[in-house]
Amino acid sequence: MKKFLKLCGTGLLVIGMFAVLCGCMTEEDKALAKENVRTGRGLVKAYVAENYGEYAKIQEIECINQAKDGGPIPDFYDHPSNYVRASVEVKQERFQVLVNVETGAGYDNRYEDSVNESMQRYAVSRGGIPKPEAVLLKYFPIEITEIPDSACFGFAQPNTKLFEQLLYQGKSNIRVLFQYVDEYLRPLEAEGEKLIPMDREIGRLQIGFVSFRTSLPGDLSWRQMDELMNEVNESVSETCIIDRWKSYDSETDTYVYPEELDVTYHHYDLLALDGGISLVYDTETLEVDVKEEKAPETTVALDKRFVTWDGKQYQITGRQKQEQTEFDIENQSIHLFFPDKYEDLFLVSEQDGDEDWNQLYSGWDGTMTEWFAVHGGQSEITFGLYTEMD
Numbered sequence: 001m002k003k004f005l006k007l008c009g010t011g012l013l014v015i016g017m018f019a020v021l022c023g024c025m026t027e028e029d030k031a032l033a034k035e036n037v038r039t040g041r042g043l044v045k046a047y048v049a050e051n052y053g054e055y056a057k058i059q060e061i062e063c064i065n066q067a068k069d070g071g072p073i074p075d076f077y078d079h080p081s082n083y084v085r086a087s088v089e090v091k092q093e094r095f096q097v098l099v100n101v102e103t104g105a106g107y108d109n110r111y112e113d114s115v116n117e118s119m120q121r122y123a124v125s126r127g128g129i130p131k132p133e134a135v136l137l138k139y140f141p142i143e144i145t146e147i148p149d150s151a152c153f154g155f156a157q158p159n160t161k162l163f164e165q166l167l168y169q170g171k172s173n174i175r176v177l178f179q180y181v182d183e184y185l186r187p188l189e190a191e192g193e194k195l196i197p198m199d200r201e202i203g204r205l206q207i208g209f210v211s212f213r214t215s216l217p218g219d220l221s222w223r224q225m226d227e228l229m230n231e232v233n234e235s236v237s238e239t240c241i242i243d244r245w246k247s248y249d250s251e252t253d254t255y256v257y258p259e260e261l262d263v264t265y266h267h268y269d270l271l272a273l274d275g276g277i278s279l280v281y282d283t284e285t286l287e288v289d290v291k292e293e294k295a296p297e298t299t300v301a302l303d304k305r306f307v308t309w310d311g312k313q314y315q316i317t318g319r320q321k322q323e324q325t326e327f328d329i330e331n332q333s334i335h336l337f338f339p340d341k342y343e344d345l346f347l348v349s350e351q352d353g354d355e356d357w358n359q360l361y362s363g364w365d366g367t368m369t370e371w372f373a374v375h376g377g378q379s380e381i382t383f384g385l386y387t388e389m390d
Contacts, residue, residue, distance in 0.1 A: 025078045033063040033080035036101045040084030043099045047106040051158035054090045056097070061086040064098075064147045081146045098155050107141050107155040115139075115156070119163035119176065126194050129209075132178040138222050139166060139174040142204055149173075149222050172203040177225050180211045185238045185265070192242040192261040201257065204245035211238040213270070231330060232268060234278050234337040234367070240265045266331060274312060276339040281318070282331040286374060291315040295384040299348055301357045306386035309345055313384030318374040329373050334381070338368040342385065349383035 025033070040061060048056035066081045068074065082102040087094060095110040119137050123129065140152040156166055166172050188209050195207055208229040217235065220228070227233065229241050243262040246255040271279040271290055281288050295313035299306050318334050336347075338360055347370055348357045360368045372381050 024076075025080070029078070029080055036063040036080055036082065036084055037061055039101045040086065040099055043101060043104060043106070044084070044086045044088065044097045047097055047099055047108075047158070048088060048090060051106075051108075052090065052110075056088040056090050059087040059089055059094070064151050066146055067148045083144070083147050083151075085151065096155070098152055105143070106158070107144075107152070108158060109154040109156070111156075111159075111161040112154040114161045115163050115166055118161075122163045123176070123178070123195065128194075129178065129188060129191060130180070130183060132180055132209075134179040134216055136177040136179065136220060136225065137163075137174070138225065139172045142171055142173045153222070167197075167202050167205065168200065170201050170203045174203055174205045175222065175225055176205075176207045177220070177229070178207070178209045179216050180209070181215060182213065182237070183211045185209050185211050185240045186267070188240045189263055189265050192263050196242055196244045196261060198244075198261070202244065205243070206245075207242045209238075209240040210236055213237050232280055232282065232333070232335045232371075234270070234280055234335075236268060237270070238265075238267050273314065275310060276341075278337040279316070280335045280337065281333070285321055285332050286334070287319040287321060288334060289317045298389070299384075299386060301346075301348060301355065305389045306346055306348060306357075307389050309385040309387055313382055316372070316381040316383070317378065318372070318381065319378045320374055333371045333373045336370045336383075338370075340368075342368060346386045346388065347383055348386050349381060351381045352379055 040063070041058060044058060044061065045056050048054055062085055063080045064083045064085055066079045082100050083098055084101060085096055085098050087096050093110075095108055095112075097106060097108045099106040116137050120135055123135070138153055140149055140155060141157075144152050156172055157169055160166055160169070166174065196202070196205060206229075208225070210228050212235050214235070217224075217228075228236055229239050241262075241264045244257065246257055248254075249256045265284065267283045268280050269283050269288070271288070273279055273290070274292070279288070279290060292312055292314055295308045295311055297308055297311075299308075316334060320332060340362075342360050343362060345360050346357055347360055349355070349370075349372070351372055352375065358370060360370070362368055370383075372379065
């Protein structure tokens with residue numbers, strides 16, 4: 001299964017690169033994009049006049065392409081959406097306006113800085129959280145699904161100047177990331193209801209607390225924020241995530257808020273192995289023991305003979321903790337992270353009697369990883385690094 005997943009990942013990476021290189025637009029779509037821009041000019045000026053009572057001078061305007069379909073058969077063509085984005089100047093102040101040329105719905109990022117500043121004041125006033133090294137806020141209108149999220153970050157309803165407005169309008173998908181270095185975050189599980197109101201409807205909101213091992217990563221995309229909070233990562237030691245948003249209730253055929261907040265906590269231990277290899281696992285779900293031993297000089301897999309890279313192999317015992325009841329393959333797995341020098345080496349492993357081998361390569365994010373899921377309460381795993389013999 002792991003080899004199949006690796007092949008799928010490689011295939012998706014190649015397809016994605018091909019799509020970037022080959023993305024183009026038909027003549028019909030080019031004409032539609034041009035028409036959207038023409039229509040959008042008037043709508044942008046009308047939006048500013050109606051909501052701010054001012055005349056807008058358009059500096060730049062573009063038609064935003066639709067979000068790419070992530071299905072099994074990707075569309076390599078670009079297609080214009082109904083949204084145009086314009087940079088405008090109003091009394092020497094510049095901001096951007098996003099308008100749907102079909103519905104007339106509009107948004108802007110005029111007060112994005114003000115929203116960011118008030119969000120930090122809001123967090124301090126609501127909960128007794130330790131002072132973070134950095135705070136990152138990203139948001140976009142919840143109604144917009146046709147274009148990529150990144151195309152509408154920082155846009156909100158007109159005259160949205162405060163984080164509370166953004167929150168209580170119920171029309172934004174909001175993610176807040178509090179970043180720390182070497183901080184103990186477990187007590188933050190109890191801060192959820194102080195930070196996220198339960199007495200009224202809000203937008204989609206996720207607040208994440210992340211403690212990094214040594215240093216902060218800087219600005220992050222929406223996807224990177226999600227990965228740092230929800231996936232095992234070599235640089236992260238702890239995460240505490242608090243969510244509240246509507247979900248579909250099949251019994252009533254409506255979208256409702258949960259009665260309780262969704263709060264998850266993970267504490268990741270890192271074991272440094274020889275050669276710069278890092279072994280990472282979630283101490284909330286697993287107990288892990290590692291022993292280093294001498295590796296066989298050679299081994300055979302798929303009728304090929306391999307020779308040991310450094311003469312070492314590792315025996316790993318992974319045990320699921322009794323209190324863990326829900327199966328989560330991500331957080332009940334043992335993850336290995338390899339430095340660049342191991343590129344193209346073969347990782348030969350045996351888990352619970354089943355042998356497997358994989359060639360190490362850099363993924364889309366530039367890292368080389370391998371993982372082993374712990375099954376049935378406990379798993380015994382052995383792995384070593386080999387090169388193929390001439």
